[in-house]
Amino acid sequence: MSNKLVEKASKIVKHAMLLAIALYCLSCDSNAIYKSYVDLKDTNWYVKNVPTFTFEVKDETVPYNIYLLVRNASQYPYNNLYVTRYIYGTDGKILSNRLEEVMLFDQKTGKPLGDGLGDIYDHKVISSRNFMFPTKGKYTIKLKQYMRQDPLPYIMSMGVSVEKPLPPKQ
Template structure:
């Protein structure tokens, strides 16, 4: 009985707190091999276009990843499929000189959260899709385990 109470308390604390995130999602990369043709898409809804948002990449890699960086191309589209923006980004996963991994690690796995856009205002309320493609030109790119995005309200109040 005490154990059930503890589980409920932890669940309430974890889920009861309001978060800034309006969307957070990962896509697992099958067998840790990211093929160029595999371009995960993330569709989310913005209800209030007057408020600013921060948008982040979420990434998980194995320590066996062969490079210190990762190039990604991102495409932001509105609900009609019209491209609002596309951009090539470089993410630094490890210190280029020492090879020390960045991010939060547990054993061989490292999680990263990289800011894509700060204080971004969407053109209007509606659904948006962010598509992400690896641009390392190695096909497949080994030891990338998952990729995703988080969209957070900047001025969240409780």
């Protein structure tokens, strides 16, 4: 087999695994009002690349949990990832911004955290708990990488999930 054919087969397998992981993750969150990923070109996250997510809030009386979703390769060179998360209101003004630290690997052992398949890992990290959107309407969340490396390698995709909290178990 030629090297090009092997490389192409490897890419197809990786894409199939990513699709399977994404479908599995999407099927698990029945309480999510919005969930989306943005794939990063060549698994490099440039500072100028700011994934943007726009969604609609139909019930402003309910608190929502906002999660950051990170998909990375095991070759990612750091234990953590710093991300600045911005929430824009229906008027386009910033409602909230905060610097988040997402732990991708155990600091002592180097073992990958999150759910993995092969050398790809998915992380779902709470960003805001019980966030109250002030009105019904369209909101936007933007994510900006805040690391000292540009581009940041082996970050495959970034996403957000906005969810109604599950009722307490009785």
